Amino acid sequence: MDAVRRRRASPSPPISIILDSGRRHTALSTIRSPRSGSYQGRPTLRRHAGPPLGCEPVTPIAPTHFPAAPARESDGENPNAIRARELQRTFRGGVDAVRGIDLDVARGEIFGFLGPNGAGKTTTVRMLCTLLPPTAGSAHVGELDVVENPAAVRRRIGVALQEIGLDPLQTGRELLELQCGLYGIVGAQARARAQELLELVGLLDAAERRTKTYSGGMKRRLDLASALVHSPDVLFLDEPTTGLDPASRLTIWEEVRRINAQGTTVFLTTQYMEEADQLCDRVAIIDRGVIVAEGTPEELKSQLGHDVVSVELDGADLAATQAAIGELEGLERVVTGRDSLALYLEDGPGSIAEIVRRLDGARIRVGAISVARPSLDDVFLRATGRRLEGDEENHGGRDA
Amino acid sequence: MTEVLLLGRRAVREVIRLPAATVPTLFIPLFFLAVNIGQISKTFPSSTPFLHGQGYVGFQLPVSLMFAVCTATSGLALVTEIDMGYFDKLLVAPIRRASIIFGRLAADMVRGLAVATLVLLVALAFGMQVRSGIPGALVLIVLAALWGVAYAGIGMLVALHTRNVQATNASFLVFFPLLFLTPNFVPFELLTPLMEVLARANPVSYVIEGLRSLVLEGWVLDKLAICCGVILVTGLVLTWLSVRAIDAYDR
Numbered sequence: 001m002d003a004v005r006r007r008r009a010s011p012s013p014p015i016s017i018i019l020d021s022g023r024r025h026t027a028l029s030t031i032r033s034p035r036s037g038s039y040q041g042r043p044t045l046r047r048h049a050g051p052p053l054g055c056e057p058v059t060p061i062a063p064t065h066f067p068a069a070p071a072r073e074s075d076g077e078n079p080n081a082i083r084a085r086e087l088q089r090t091f092r093g094g095v096d097a098v099r100g101i102d103l104d105v106a107r108g109e110i111f112g113f114l115g116p117n118g119a120g121k122t123t124t125v126r127m128l129c130t131l132l133p134p135t136a137g138s139a140h141v142g143e144l145d146v147v148e149n150p151a152a153v154r155r156r157i158g159v160a161l162q163e164i165g166l167d168p169l170q171t172g173r174e175l176l177e178l179q180c181g182l183y184g185i186v187g188a189q190a191r192a193r194a195q196e197l198l199e200l201v202g203l204l205d206a207a208e209r210r211t212k213t214y215s216g217g218m219k220r221r222l223d224l225a226s227a228l229v230h231s232p233d234v235l236f237l238d239e240p241t242t243g244l245d246p247a248s249r250l251t252i253w254e255e256v257r258r259i260n261a262q263g264t265t266v267f268l269t270t271q272y273m274e275e276a277d278q279l280c281d282r283v284a285i286i287d288r289g290v291i292v293a294e295g296t297p298e299e300l301k302s303q304l305g306h307d308v309v310s311v312e313l314d315g316a317d318l319a320a321t322q323a324a325i326g327e328l329e330g331l332e333r334v335v336t337g338r339d340s341l342a343l344y345l346e347d348g349p350g351s352i353a354e355i356v357r358r359l360d361g362a363r364i365r366v367g368a369i370s371v372a373r374p375s376l377d378d379v380f381l382r383a384t385g386r387r388l389e390g391d392e393e394n395h396g397g398r399d400a
Numbered sequence: 401m402t403e404v405l406l407l408g409r410r411a412v413r414e415v416i417r418l419p420a421a422t423v424p425t426l427f428i429p430l431f432f433l434a435v436n437i438g439q440i441s442k443t444f445p446s447s448t449p450f451l452h453g454q455g456y457v458g459f460q461l462p463v464s465l466m467f468a469v470c471t472a473t474s475g476l477a478l479v480t481e482i483d484m485g486y487f488d489k490l491l492v493a494p495i496r497r498a499s500i501i502f503g504r505l506a507a508d509m510v511r512g513l514a515v516a517t518l519v520l521l522v523a524l525a526f527g528m529q530v531r532s533g534i535p536g537a538l539v540l541i542v543l544a545a546l547w548g549v550a551y552a553g554i555g556m557l558v559a560l561h562t563r564n565v566q567a568t569n570a571s572f573l574v575f576f577p578l579l580f581l582t583p584n585f586v587p588f589e590l591l592t593p594l595m596e597v598l599a600r601a602n603p604v605s606y607v608i609e610g611l612r613s614l615v616l617e618g619w620v621l622d623k624l625a626i627c628c629g630v631i632l633v634t635g636l637v638l639t640w641l642s643v644r645a646i647d648a649y650d651r
Contacts, residue, residue, distance in 0.1 A: 165488055168484075
């Protein structure tokens, strides 16, 4: 991590400059272009190192601000692993969970579907997995239509849904062998495959225990293994790390990377920005049933085109601090939170010294100043006007 | 067929590993058997014509068998799976959805055979004899278990339609009118006219009559045929409705 942290004596605040805080762990360095089928260079992703949250509300920008999804194909053979057109689902009572989305997921990529609770992620996954029929539009896995040919689609896909689908009275081994049987793998082959998968997800020691005795992380890994018994072309993971502790989350990430490295396309929904940033080749952000942004994490972040300088007030007066900083070169906007100030600047690191000088001049002492590249959370904020991972404290700010 | 066997084996394993789901269902039939015999056997001694020389326990056994095998266990298992997400795992597998129903019914058959055998053994301990002999006793057990399989459709239907544990559990209440609007304490002829009409309109009456005939009278083919017919038709209708319900689930 190329991070420089500097603490200055009072009254100047501690400063944290994060230029490039971590690189994507996966060995993938190129992806197949959905448009052309050729390989193209892929920018290095930087891990989220955004400003303190708590800077809202802001006026949402139009989705068209973000790069368009890859070129759409209206018909013919589907070169992609997943394709959806105008996919829509309305539930009884007129609730429009998904409102006409288009998706193209290239073969072999990890595609992140990002959004808050209730955005339409799970409904989309359930439609793509043949569990829920679309109200309108179409969806294909490979060349197979999910409505017209659900049985064939099910043979192609593996699914680990948000609610971990395990039978608590069976052992891990029994569950995997049963799952093998449901996919036509029986006898010695089923036993061998179960053994292989138990090894893969590190559950060999717990294989003879009933799954109700497993921890959350173990259950999630077994669920993942059960989705892999038939070596699916496409793996759907619906919020695979929700509710897991950080260590279990990292384990799941590693397993997802390993599965993907073997050629399986992964469609992953998440409400964690870092997860999308770390794992995904491309992401789509869905909000209220509509895709509001799509692209590689780096593309999306670079669209914002600025750094974010965060000032933690730590008791300092917000208005006085803002007035002291005043206008800066390349300042695009200022977003205030309860106890923080986020300055969106063209050149964050280059502006730090001036900000500190102005605060010193006004004899204002603040808690900390940090500068970071925009995060996916910033992308989400710009697209929707809300923070994805925000908490209650993030709802008291104003757009300056 | 393989998938039915696999899912059936899993469901049977579940019955074995969760005795707490089966043992309580034995309490009511055994309790009623003991209480009814204790209260009524003096009123209806073995010389009573409709008892064919046996004690009242032989008359009551089929009612207790009905109590034992008619449960919402499969429905509850299904709705629990829906609740915890395993049901989706099964739905997304490339199997016929009906297999999930048939797998559950396989477990009902095994459970039914076990509890019917136990209730029969208790009745034998009370001094009952099966007039149709050991083959009759075996047929008695099998028919009781089959009725349990047929009846299981009610719980599964409620489970699939409501997706609610409480509603599925409450579906057991359906059985009380079905059981008590029958010649459960006395034969048809001794019921009040209204009760007789209701009892004769109730298909469960004919299942009880068929099972009772094996105990009290021996091989009475017409009663057995009607009993088998009722079990078959009920089973086919409720299973068909359950299969339809699971096929239409989220579609």
